[in-house]
Amino acid sequence: MSNSLVLLTPSQMAEADRLTISSGAVDGYGLMKRAGQTIVSELLRRYPHCNGFDVLCGPGNNGGDGYVVARLLVEMGVMVRLFAHGSPRPGSDAEKAVQDCPIGAQSLSQFSVLQGHAIVDAIYGAGLSRPLDDAVSRVAKECRNADVAVISVDLPTGVSGADGQVLGDAFAADLTITFFRLKPGHLLEPGRELCGETIVANIGIPDSVLGPIAPRNWINQPPLWRGDFPKPRRNQHKYSRGHATVFSGGAFSTGAARLAALGAARAGAGATTIYSPASAIAVNAAQLTSIMLAKVDTVDDLEEVISARAPDAFVLGPGFGLRRPIREFAISILQRGGGGTLVMDADAITAFRDEPAALFTAIKGSERAVVLTPHEGEFSRLFPDLIGKVRLERAGEAARVSGAVIVLKGPDTIIASPDGRIAINANGNPWLATAGSGDVLAGVIAGLAAQKMPLWEATCAGVWLHAEAATRFGPGLIADDLPGLLPPLLAELLEVDQLL
């Protein structure tokens, strides 16, 4: 698994810091000086024409980085105004940085925006421990409302590195420079939006510190799952490549199932079947070509089609409706022996709102693996006990409680495994906010799972492919476009030239 995609929580980052210092490679003040140097190089490269920099320093090491920045800029003859909020602890690295800084600081309460100056926000970073006080909030607000560039050190002050939440108020940065690895707060909203562009600087912390830290959070990019991505083998036939099935809604709501089925087929399932109620067979038949069709009205019908040709993956929920036996279908699939994956989306999630425990018990007792793909509304219906917790914690806890892989959808989709692994998606885009795009996603995940890709990896891959397809298409995207956008992405992932 790719080391470069690791996300570190602020406490894991403090551990990385401690391990580096105790290895003797560099001391704490040395790390701070390297952090300051990196920031200054970026400032000079990106803001060569500003009249000066206003460096705002807090009492901790984030402020320490700020004092190093101020010193280096002054030494280069750049105009600097320095503002302090609180004083560093005696004996701390930040205090050393103050002592080495050739200019004195004014109180932050004296600060007001000066046109032509860029702001270096070094008030709080990883150590943010409570909501901003009034003095810092006032400055954050003034900077947000002014036409001024803000460069935040590590994190915009006020944004929690652990989860991207705003504690009271926050700076909105144009550029955020963090160290060693991204933190979840750089990717999770509203943190992501407030970071502006984020860059990760190497300040000499060795990758070897990651071993003992054993991180469990990753940014969702292809190196995370590319090694498990299904590659067709020469001797495969369509069913051995993977058989995905999708339950259709009634005659007036069949589109969602077709979108999911096309997603599964384009993702590489060798065969895809729609299970349709008799009332919608004619509508589905009129619209399908490569996708197969079977009648399923009852649990007995379902047993029959499964016995005839055991699927490797099922999608239940999109467009299904709540009046038909959706819970019975889910429980029957879970209780019946045989491996394979059940992807539950939309109505399949809502259907268990009154008895989530029954679903979780069935999932945990099943030979099959389950993916639940709720958006926020569906999530709250199934996990009412988790309302009020932050998204990252909710997704992780939901995976543990349910025994399913959870895809908590949104601009910053989170993919959580019951074993504690979490990936945060970063290539999402608002073009995806279009009816039916979630149906395609459920199908793509099922299509990859049907090819026996390990489930958390398949789910991460599905979320990334879905978002990447939308990014490349851009404006005007509708869900119908998404399946057809997958082939070039698959070709890139599979390096098709090398395969053939």
Ligand SMILES: NC(=O)C1=CN([C@@H]2O[C@H](COP(=O)(O)OP(=O)(O)OC[C@H]3O[C@@H](n4cnc5c(N)ncnc54)[C@H](OP(=O)(O)O)[C@@H]3O)[C@@H](O)[C@H]2O)[C@@H](O)CC1
């Ligand atoms: N890790 C690394 O490898 C490296 C890390 N580096 C830098 O260190 C930074 C982390 O430093 P840090 O741990 O000292 O935390 P920091 O963000 O300065 O804040 C702590 C201070 O602020 C205070 N405080 C917090 N919130 C507050 C509030 N709302 N209102 C009022 N006070 C509040 C808090 O008070 P306390 O909670 O203790 O009462 C404490 O005094 C990191 O972001 C990066 O920039 C680099 O030097 C390179 C190497």
Ligand SMILES: Nc1ncnc2c1ncn2[C@@H]1O[C@H](COP(=O)(O)OP(=O)(O)O)[C@@H](O)[C@H]1O
């Ligand atoms: N603003 C946004 N930015 C990025 N992705 C988004 C945004 N809004 C929605 N999405 C994505 O679009 C999909 C919508 O799924 P869903 O809400 O189930 O829609 P539907 O039920 O219409 O298919 C999800 O994958 C979600 O993550």
Ligand SMILES: [K+]
């Ligand atoms: K900061």
